[in-house]
Amino acid sequence: METQAQPILRPLRLGELLDRAIRLYRGNFLTFIGIIAVVYVPLMVLQTAAAALMTSSAFMGASNPGDVFTNYGYLIGLLSTIILALVQFVLVQGIATGALTRAVADNYLGKRTGILDAYRGIGGSWLSLVAALLFILLLFFVLMVWWIFIPCAGTFTGLGMMIVLMTVVNPLVAPAVVLENQGALDAVRRAWSLTRRRFWPVLGSIFILYLFSLLIVNGPQAIVNLLLAQVSESFGDRTMQLVVTSIVGGLVSLVFVLIYYPLQMTAFTLIYFDLRVRTEGFDLAILTTEASGSLDVSEVMTVPVPEVNEGLMTWSEVGNFAILTLAGIGLYILFFSIILGSVLALGSFMR
Numbered sequence: 001m002e003t004q005a006q007p008i009l010r011p012l013r014l015g016e017l018l019d020r021a022i023r024l025y026r027g028n029f030l031t032f033i034g035i036i037a038v039v040y041v042p043l044m045v046l047q048t049a050a051a052a053l054m055t056s057s058a059f060m061g062a063s064n065p066g067d068v069f070t071n072y073g074y075l076i077g078l079l080s081t082i083i084l085a086l087v088q089f090v091l092v093q094g095i096a097t098g099a100l101t102r103a104v105a106d107n108y109l110g111k112r113t114g115i116l117d118a119y120r121g122i123g124g125s126w127l128s129l130v131a132a133l134l135f136i137l138l139l140f141f142v143l144m145v146w147w148i149f150i151p152c153a154g155t156f157t158g159l160g161m162m163i164v165l166m167t168v169v170n171p172l173v174a175p176a177v178v179l180e181n182q183g184a185l186d187a188v189r190r191a192w193s194l195t196r197r198r199f200w201p202v203l204g205s206i207f208i209l210y211l212f213s214l215l216i217v218n219g220p221q222a223i224v225n226l227l228l229a230q231v232s233e234s235f236g237d238r239t240m241q242l243v244v245t246s247i248v249g250g251l252v253s254l255v256f257v258l259i260y261y262p263l264q265m266t267a268f269t270l271i272y273f274d275l276r277v278r279t280e281g282f283d284l285a286i287l288t289t290e291a292s293g294s295l296d297v298s299e300v301m302t303v304p305v306p307e308v309n310e311g312l313m314t315w316s317e318v319g320n321f322a323i324l325t326l327a328g329i330g331l332y333i334l335f336f337s338i339i340l341g342s343v344l345a346l347g348s349f350m351r
Helices: 014-027 027-058 065-070 072-108 113-121 125-149 151-182 182-195 200-233 238-280 284-293 297-302 315-350
Strands: none
Touching: 014 027, 014 072, 014 182, 014 200, 014 238, 027 113, 027 284, 072 125, 072 151, 072 238, 125 151, 125 182, 151 182, 151 200, 151 238, 151 315, 182 200, 182 297, 200 238, 200 297, 200 315, 238 284
């Protein structure tokens, strides 16, 4: 790993944070994409092949829908899809995301870290990261039950809790595990502790990131899929049409994910640093380390943070979740209406 210029750490406005994330991503473009690509590309190719096998087998020699489940090709494709999804969860969400977080942090703090260095740098922390993600999935289902089946309190807060858990706490778990060596449960608690200190500003920043995702990834994907559906109608064979659509759609998804996911994780990691700078004086700790020369900069992140006796949730935060629940329902209706209207308009235009 080579030493490079270290940025001046200070609280960042949203525009500055996005600017730094884009600059860091652009300066390490091949490295960040390569970290994800080495595990994601082979898995995506296999998943696309499994999906094509399922699609072709579902329409080949099946006189009624029940015959599909006696087709060995379909069953093999279905089983392969399930297994590959589990493997992708471990390799991409666990190992690759951990390595990418390490690479982003090291490069941001002044160490030029390559693909192999990033994977070596996570050590066995990927196990804790996978365990933390499984715990978050369990919490998500618990909160879903809370939202659906608990009247009044659950109805008005459950959706907001799920939104915060999956869009804010979940992305901050990787830095907590990889950079601070936190265990699975401690990492989730740490991510929530950081989030609650600047609840609405952090939520607003991550909302902008997901909005970018809709514009950069989901929007183009929807357009490509619509165009592909129009082109594939020229195929006389219905099975061939579905197989080609599945393969091309998978490749298009692969390209967009490889381009955007590293940028998104770069921004999440910088949000993590910004929270530590604003609430824990992380920038002062870095300056002290540089002045003394007694400790490697990257090791400052693992220094235990003084514990604060915090309850699981305050009444003020319950109110925030209620506001977020109502806002989430409103935004969902708005986005669904816009997307559906755009697709229908584009479809009628192409006809």
